[in-house]
Amino acid sequence: MDCDVQTLISGDHANALVALNNFLAKSSKSFSFPELNQNNYRKNLWQSLGQILINKKQHDLHLNTLSAIRILSRDKTGLNELVTTKLLDSIVNHANLSKDANQFAEPNYELNVEALKCLSNIIYNSEVAVAMSCKNATIEAIIMRLRTYRDSMLPTEIKFFHMRILFLITALCSEVRSKIKKDLHGSTYLIETLDLILKESNKELSEDQVNLACEILKVLFNLSATMHESYMDEKEVACHMRLVIILHDYLVFDVCNPAKKLELHNHIINLMTCMPMNSFKGLRTPILDGEIVAKELQYEEQNMTALHEILSYLKCKLDEADTFSKQRDTLPPVLAVLLKAAQVDRFMRKYLRIHILPPLKDVINRPEQGNSLRNHLCRLLTCPIKQIHQVVAELLFVICKENVNRMVKYTGYGNAAGLLAGRGLLGLGETDTSEYSSDSGDSDTEEYKQLKHCINPVMGCYEPPHPNPIANMTEEQKEYEAMKLVEMMDNLTRTGVVKPCRIGQDGRPEPIAHVLQLQEGLQKQQVRMEDDSD
Secondary structure (H helix, E strand, O other), X not given: OOHHHHHHHHOOHHHHHHHHHHHHHHHOXXXXXXXXXXXXXXXXXXXXXXXXXXXXXXXXXXXXXXXXXXXXOOOOOOXXXXXXXHXXXXXXXXXXXXXXXXXXXXXXXXXXXXXXXXXXXXXXXXXXXXXXXXXXXHHHHHHHHHHHOOOOOOOHHHHHHHHHHHHHHHHHOOHHHHHHHHHOOHHHHXXXXXXXXXXXXXXXXXXXXXXXXXXXXXXXXXHHOOOOHHHXXXXXXXXXXXXXXXXHHHHHOEEOOHHHHHHHHHHHHHHHOOOOHHHHHHHXXXXXXXXXXXXXXXXXXXXXXXXXXXXXXXXXXXXXXXXXXXXXXXXXXXXXXXXXXXXXXXXXXXXXXXXXXXXXXXXXXXXXXXXXXXXXXHHHOOOOOHHHHHHHHHHHHHHOOOOHHXXXXXXOHHHHHHHHHHHOOOOOOOOOOOOOOOOOOOOOOHHHHHHHHHEEOOOOEEOOOOOOOOOOOOHHHHHHHHHHHHHHHHHHHHOOOOOOEEEOOOOOEEEOOOHHXXXXXXXXXXXOOOOOOO
């Protein structure tokens, strides 16, 4: 056993400071302490440190003692039994979060930060500590401290760990979310704090400001994740509409570096997935007189910078998501946000269409070939991850104003088949688009018009003419080959290798008993690409 640990366990207060300093120097990067698993060393060490912490006469040891507890709490071994109410209350008091803390005493921010770090570690690694923190004054104290964040002397690090602790508690204990929202009005105070960060920034958000904002956004996500739009009262609706306006400002604000900008936008987009549909109009603003907005950031006198930033985030994540696991982890939130934006607002829908499905010029390559947003999204239409290909299909369909022919034109019938089958639209009949605006938008490009008659609607691209393989066959040879094909398909059907279907009256696939049934109504089911002005 290390002699410094033995000194601390023995209660040798005269040598405790040296022992603590030595322990911190040797263990600062350690995350497990297997040497404490024998002879009750772990329990005795925690008890000794707890005794130092509550002894006011040893206040000169408190900072290092908290540092030692912070390091030890990285190891989850027996932590639930080691964390007592008395110890946790003492740490909360040093963090200046207890109801008995003297708000008028000279602040010791260094000590407060170290105690907050201890709380963060302990709450993260101990279910018992989570339960205790839900019952003591920790949550109420943090919400109350939000009112003091205008104090320029209060270190950002303290604010950060306040939010980190609140995030952990709300993530690990869902029961407190309603209390924070309704009883403590936490959402309102958190939104005001987000607004305060923007007002205090100087043209761009610093790294510390981004870190703090991200923690607040994570807490707000926890508070909003189980919220249902239909159960909101007027105050909640107004609160979330104001929040989206603030999120819009964060999206358009300059950030210290690209990595921090991506991190911030990631948390904004995650939170936006919880926002009610009618609040999404806050993502665009009218262009004011004298306001200079780049052409690619506007549409019909509307400033679309925030939506453009979300599109840029999507493009970045599409470029990075080279595996299914990355796609599953990063793409669903941003796709869901863009779908909501397109569904709720015609300005945003048209802007998205311009940037995702611009007038079709490349008709030589297949829709899924290339690096444009359209190419990326068409590839995802056949992604095996259900939550991705369904949202992508819905997004593209809405951008196409739910027009089947337009969807097929831009994606190819093969890529769109899953959506069309699910909606009963495989027959390619016209759909009701009356809920969308009637303007025609961009007409077909010259490139598309010239090659339109040679476009294979299944592949969604130009297909050069092929020689007719049966041109030189006699009628008997043609009949022989046809019957041979029927027999092969019938054999595959009977052995269960394939299950042939045809399009039923409801526009969905229906199984057939014999391959010859495919001939019935075949003419009605052929894919046709009608002249559709986009």
